[in-house]
Amino acid sequence: MTHVDFEIGIIGGGPAGSALASYMAQAGHSCIVLEQEHFPRPHVGEALVPSSNRVFQDLGLMEQINQQFRKKYGSAWASPWFGPAYTRFAEREQPGVDHSYTFHVDRAAFDLLLLQHARKSGATVIEGARVRKVDFAETNQPRIDYTVEGQESSVSVRLVVDASGRKTLLGNQFKLRIQDEVFDQYAIHTWFEGYDRSALVNHQATYEDEFTFIYFLPLPNSWIWQIPITDTITSVGVITQKQHFAKNRAEREAFFWNCIESSPHLAAALRNAQQIRPFTDEGDYSYAMRHISGDNFLLIGDAARFVDPIFSTGVSIALNSARFASQDILQAFAHNDFSKASFKTYENTIRRGTQNWYDLITLYYRLNTVFVSFAQDDRYRSDLIKLLQGDVYDDETPIVLELMKNYVREVEEDKQNYMHALLGDLTARAFSPAF
Ligand SMILES: Cc1cc2nc3c(=O)[nH]c(=O)nc-3n(C[C@H](O)[C@H](O)[C@H](O)COP(=O)(O)OP(=O)(O)OC[C@H]3O[C@@H](n4cnc5c(N)ncnc54)[C@H](O)[C@@H]3O)c2cc1C
Numbered sequence: 388m389t390h391v392d393f394e395i396g397i398i399g400g401g402p403a404g405s406a407l408a409s410y411m412a413q414a415g416h417s418c419i420v421l422e423q424e425h426f427p428r429p430h431v432g433e434a435l436v437p438s439s440n441r442v443f444q445d446l447g448l449m450e451q452i453n454q455q456f457r458k459k460y461g462s463a464w465a466s467p468w469f470g471p472a473y474t475r476f477a478e479r480e481q482p483g484v485d486h487s488y489t490f491h492v493d494r495a496a497f498d499l500l501l502l503q504h505a506r507k508s509g510a511t512v513i514e515g516a517r518v519r520k521v522d523f524a525e526t527n528q529p530r531i532d533y534t535v536e537g538q539e540s541s542v543s544v545r546l547v548v549d550a551s552g553r554k555t556l557l558g559n560q561f562k563l564r565i566q567d568e569v570f571d572q573y574a575i576h577t578w579f580e581g582y583d584r585s586a587l588v589n590h591q592a593t594y595e596d597e598f599t600f601i602y603f604l605p606l607p608n609s610w611i612w613q614i615p616i617t618d619t620i621t622s623v624g625v626i627t628q629k630q631h632f633a634k635n636r637a638e639r640e641a642f643f644w645n646c647i648e649s650s651p652h653l654a655a656a657l658r659n660a661q662q663i664r665p666f667t668d669e670g671d672y673s674y675a676m677r678h679i680s681g682d683n684f685l686l687i688g689d690a691a692r693f694v695d696p697i698f699s700t701g702v703s704i705a706l707n708s709a710r711f712a713s714q715d716i717l718q719a720f721a722h723n724d725f726s727k728a729s730f731k732t733y734e735n736t737i738r739r740g741t742q743n744w745y746d747l748i749t750l751y752y753r754l755n756t757v758f759v760s761f762a763q764d765d766r767y768r769s770d771l772i773k774l775l776q777g778d779v780y781d782d783e784t785p786i787v788l789e790l791m792k793n794y795v796r797e798v799e800e801d802k803q804n805y806m807h808a809l810l811g812d813l814t815a816r817a818f819s820p821a822f
Contacts, residue, residue: 396544403688403705404550408505410713423517427495434599434699437489438777442706456490466603479772552689563676570673573632576624579660586656680730703777740780752813
């Protein structure tokens, strides 16, 4: 066999890249992680779903994460007109998961912990290493070109894994990316210290602190997240469509405050708190890739696909894509076969899971009252919670999703139905022909 510097080269040390590096190193394979930043660094995506716990358990991280981060028992859904409606993870026992909660995390600390764990597990990690491109000219020996402090280097590997997040390094190099024209949401977010979180639901007695709160705004297809990071620090973000999003920063910040003003209690409480981070905005997201594996390469995490974050899906997909990819990669090493065919199970599993998330997201934006009523109905609640826990990879189309789609179709076709007027205008035809 030809000599390579490392068996696996991973581009990016976020949750996807770090988790995969730990899986591979713990299985005895040599791997290198090239991460362009120096950790800790801030990152969006602070509310997890419980399928992430499987990966923490596999990698021996559960205890440390349990000690370090704030628990998340579920999500709450509210708007100026309804709520809060709670969906609690404890209501459905999750096979293979020891805890009935997951976590709210400061991503700087969380990502650092995962990257350090990859190092401890035996992976070589280089921070400040920006990958420029991957050269696949030599059969079975891709070469990753990267730069550290202006110095150019390269490393040869058997398998390249792109975990570069929304930078989608290989997706761009191979022109695999398909932009989602329906979900073109933008976000602006920051952290507050000392904010009274119960203000979101007007100090109702039903307010519970250890939930991610999603609050629908009167502006179409727009919502706020409220994520408790510590006892006193809260992450708050506004998500809206590109068309509502201003071009310059000053206007965007004004937009954030205008959105907040639609709930006077929330606005007053936030103005009484101290904003402790500058605003950050994120845009132009939701995309898929034509394929997520090929000869000698795989895409994982956001590098493979990004779906709208309303159900706090991203980190769980990143971690589980590392988990599923690691299973195919171990087989590829066992058979010394790194052709695309070796990664078929991974590709199918991730496509199925992210499509299920995508369908749920589409349904939610189209008619969120259906989601709320299914969540409150004992016949469907447990199946819906299964999805919200992140157990989306088993079924081609979960029955509860089928039932919700049928329900929405009936409302779409019946103009007399009182819910017809509530239909949202995002129909997601680009990816989901069912609508
Ligand atoms: C507005 C918004 C809200 C969100 N909210 C949530 C949420 O509540 N919960 C949730 O689970 N998810 C959320 N997400 C999604 C979440 O941020 C991502 O899904 C998650 O971070 C994906 O992990 P990853 O490892 O794939 O990518 P990342 O975490 O982005 O990591 C990729 C890493 O690759 C590095 N990199 C990039 N290019 C290169 C290069 N050329 N060379 C070397 N290194 C490189 C980057 O520096 C980065 O560290 C949200 C996303 C958005 C946009």
